[in-house]
Amino acid sequence: MEMNQGSRQKGQLKQLTAFLFIAVTVLLSCSREENSQLEGDLITLYPVMNNEIETQVLTRAQASDYIPYSGHRQNIYAEAVAYDGANRASGSDASGWFLPDLENDGKWFSRVNVHSGKTYYLYCYTSMPVNEESLPTFTYTNNTNVTLTFSGFDIITTIDPLVSTASTGKLLCEDLYLDPDEDYPQLTDESGDFTFGKFSIGTVRSGSYNDHPATTKVFLALDHLFAKATISFKVNDSYNDIRTIKIKEATISTTQGLFSGTHTYSFVDRIFTLDQSGTYSAKNLSIDLVDADAPSVTVNASKRDENGWVVLDNTPTEFAWFCFLPRDALPSFDLTVTYNVYDKEGNLIRENETATNANLIRIQNPVKGNNYNITVNIKPSYLYQLSDDDAKIELTLEDS
Numbered sequence: 001m002e003m004n005q006g007s008r009q010k011g012q013l014k015q016l017t018a019f020l021f022i023a024v025t026v027l028l029s030c031s032r033e034e035n036s037q038l039e040g041d042l043i044t045l046y047p048v049m050n051n052e053i054e055t056q057v058l059t060r061a062q063a064s065d066y067i068p069y070s071g072h073r074q075n076i077y078a079e080a081v082a083y084d085g086a087n088r089a090s091g092s093d094a095s096g097w098f099l100p101d102l103e104n105d106g107k108w109f110s111r112v113n114v115h116s117g118k119t120y121y122l123y124c125y126t127s128m129p130v131n132e133e134s135l136p137t138f139t140y141t142n143n144t145n146v147t148l149t150f151s152g153f154d155i156i157t158t159i160d161p162l163v164s165t166a167s168t169g170k171l172l173c174e175d176l177y178l179d180p181d182e183d184y185p186q187l188t189d190e191s192g193d194f195t196f197g198k199f200s201i202g203t204v205r206s207g208s209y210n211d212h213p214a215t216t217k218v219f220l221a222l223d224h225l226f227a228k229a230t231i232s233f234k235v236n237d238s239y240n241d242i243r244t245i246k247i248k249e250a251t252i253s254t255t256q257g258l259f260s261g262t263h264t265y266s267f268v269d270r271i272f273t274l275d276q277s278g279t280y281s282a283k284n285l286s287i288d289l290v291d292a293d294a295p296s297v298t299v300n301a302s303k304r305d306e307n308g309w310v311v312l313d314n315t316p317t318e319f320a321w322f323c324f325l326p327r328d329a330l331p332s333f334d335l336t337v338t339y340n341v342y343d344k345e346g347n348l349i350r351e352n353e354t355a356t357n358a359n360l361i362r363i364q365n366p367v368k369g370n371n372y373n374i375t376v377n378i379k380p381s382y383l384y385q386l387s388d389d390d391a392k393i394e395l396t397l398e399d400s
Contacts, residue, residue, distance in 0.1 A: 043216070074159070081140050082120055097112070116205055146266070149264050158295045160224065161224065161226050167199040171217075223369065227368055227369065228322075228369075231252075231289065233319050235377075244341070244343075245311075256280040260280075261275030297320050340353070
């Protein structure tokens with residue numbers, strides 16, 4: 001099937017600055033657990049705010065807004081690097097996961113225990129689209145040279161890979177007694193405790209704040225590593241007047257899904273560097289855009305029929321999003337759709353038809369954190385004839 005050359009990037013959102021980040025939405029604390037201080041000097045850090053990870057990219061102007069959670073949750077891996085005064089205390093380093101409790105909204109589990117009285121630098125990242133045998137390698141040389149190294153990437157994914165761009169700590173009580181505008185540190189790219197490229201959370205301790213028991217809480221800013229594509233479908237106006245299309249299946253796939261090479265993220269510089277000698281190699285990747293359990297699905301329930309199939313019309317229906325490696329000259333991504341065609345009286349005309357667009361993403365200079373809106377227009381391949389052997393449809397792209 002042919003793709004309309006005219007809208008390769010027409011749905012692209014305005015490029016943001018280098019300071020793209022997720023809103024400061026993760027507050028780590030021990031205050032919602034009865035046993036916040038463990039035996040000895042260990043303190044467990046827990047996420048306690050009903051503010052977590054937003055999948056929408058925000059600009060620096062929105063940095064001070066603590067936005068309620070509305071994205072899909074991801075596990076956050078934490079590396080806590082310890083100092084005793086000015087000296088490294090590597091024996092007190094800690095690592096572990098902050099895990100969302102999907103059955104208990106607003107709460108998280110924690111597997112990160114740090115030592116009271118030690119000063120910590122905290123670096124975080126979420127799950128990454130890599131093979132289990134090549135998980136990211138965290139390397140701390142000193143507080144000006146901290147990297148995350150990747151051996152290859154899947155080039156399309158339903159994971160939204162995130163890395164921290166700043167961390168800070170403050171002795172605070174449970175957020176029930178706090179005013180975010182007054183008590184929470186505000187992220188800035190200027191000098192300050194909560195500043196891009198700085199990761200010290202200070203000395204971890206317990207005490208009191210506003211006459212309430214308090215412990216060190218940690219605030220994180222997170223940034224995207226991949227770009228995002230949001231897919232919408234619509235039906236050509238004239239075709240929509242006489243036919244109804246229901247999408248039963250839709251997938252994004254590629255046969256060259258692995259980008260090899262050694263890639264790095266520098267926490268202090270906030271620079272994501274892809275290996276320019278990396279190559280694309282054979283790996284079959286497929287993303288289901290229809291399955292209601294898929295994390296990428298955004299279809300409004302009112303657009304689904306009793307079978308769960310998506311009913312299209314001549315207005316764009318936001319269908320799903322996925323993330324992709326922000327690199328030029330990506331291998332082709334195939335969009336394949338299985339659909340039924342009905343007349344306007346609801347009679348089935350054609351069943352289980354398929355259409356494919358063999359080059360869905362042709363974006364020049366994709367930028368990590370940018371959301372590229374792609375509207376797929378479904379139309380007949382020639383002037384429509386009223387017969388049971390209707391023309392095949394084409395999947396073309398147009399302005400969002």
